[in-house]
Amino acid sequence: MDATSAHPRSGRPHDGEAPQPPGNPFAHLDAAADEAQSHVIGYLDAAAAHHEMQRMRSAAFDVFAPTPGERLLDVGCGVGEVARQLGSRVGKEGHVSAVDRSALAVSVASSRHDGTPVDYAVGDIMALDAPDGHFDGVRCERVLQHLGDPDGAIRELIRVTRPGGRVCVIDTDWSSCVWDGFGHMAEVTRRFPFPDQDAGRVVRARMVRAGLRATAPIPVTLRFTTPEDAASVVPFFDLHALGMCVEPELQKRFLDSVHESAGRGDFLFALTMWITVGRVAGA
Ligand SMILES: C[S@@+](CC[C@H](N)C(=O)[O-])C[C@H]1O[C@@H](n2cnc3c(N)ncnc32)[C@H](O)[C@@H]1O
Structure with a gap:
């Protein structure tokens, strides 16, 4: 994973696919319908541009603390925005590998290459194409929730991190959702197929x-005060995601209630993402 290149390349072959739940476009983006694919890419961009996500990522950046000259990995990199931010921090003496299981995500990420020392590769978190102890630090945002074997993924992140290096995992607690001003939220959340709510x-x-x-994890609670604001980050308010997961009658009751709440100006929704950093023993 040394070459600085904007070109995607394939990860090491491994025994069988990671056992990821079917029907989830974040787990199987390349197999999704065209419409779902462009929706996921649009979602990643909208989420990255959202002020609450930027607040969370800024906190994560501070605790991951990338420094010039480091060799870093962002796995499940999506469209590569964070990898490029890490690239500008590690500078010319350092290097960032941006890896995602989806060839589509990697091709979008590499098409946005901005000259920072980042290379983009297709690869699976369950079997990374890197020698043992290769990275000073690895980062993985909102990926474990989509995996069938998150413990196996953490073992693989540890394998590729040097002794004394750090592993930073960011993930959402979907069961942390709280809301006020509208109804039917609990019924709607139950329709969404999150493999790991916690x-x-x-x-x-x-x-x-x-x-x-493991250091003390940092919970960051993202809050939204209009449904439009929430829809960029929270799938329950996204019409496309709602259409895929929730039957029309419940959708209508839910959206009517949400719109009434927005009209009154009392819409409120929040969820918590956790930033957790662990040190590999033995430095
Ligand atoms: C919710 S997106 C998060 C993307 C990015 N980390 C971000 O925060 O914008 C989840 C990403 O994980 C990728 N992914 C899912 N399963 C993976 C696996 N087994 N190995 C590597 N990447 C995976 C998906 O293709 C998708 O790009």
């Missing part, structure tokens, strides 16, 4: 079990 809060325990020295 993905964010359990990262620390997963890291500890895997032998990392």
Whole structure:
């Protein structure tokens, strides 16, 4: 993973696919219909531009603390925005590998290459194409919640991190959602097929079990005061996602209630993402 290049390349072949739940475009982007693919790319861009996500990412950047000259990995990089930010921090002496399972995500990410020392590659978090201890730090945002074997993924992140290096995992707790001003939210959330509702809060325990020295995780609660504002980050307010997961009758009751709340100006929704950093022993 050394070459500085804007070109995607394939990850190491491995025994079988990661057992990821079917029907989730974030887990199987390349297999999704064209419309779902462009929706996911649009969602990643809209989320990255959202002020609450930027606040969360800024907190994550501070605790990951990339420094000039480091060799870093962003796995499940999506469209590569964070990888490029890391690239500008590590500078010419450093290097960032941006890896995603989806060839589509990698091709979008590499098409946005901006000259920072980032290379983009297709690869699976369950079997990364990197030698043991290769990276000073690895980062993984909102990916574990889509995996069938998150513990296996953390073991693989540890394998590619040097002794004393750090593993930073960011994930959402979908069961942390709180809201006010409108109804039917609990019924709607139950229709969405999140494989791991508590993905964010359990990262620390997963890291500890895997032998990392986990620092205190940082919860960042994102809050939204209009449905339009929430729709960029939270799929429950996104018409496309709602259409895929929720039957028309419930959708209508929910959206009517949400719109009434927006009209009164009392719409409120919040969810928590967790930033957890673990140190690999042995430096
Ligand atoms: C919700 S997106 C997050 C993307 C990016 N980390 C961000 O925060 O904008 C999840 C990403 O994980 C990728 N992904 C899913 N399963 C993966 C796997 N087994 N290995 C590597 N990437 C994976 C998806 O293709 C998708 O780009």
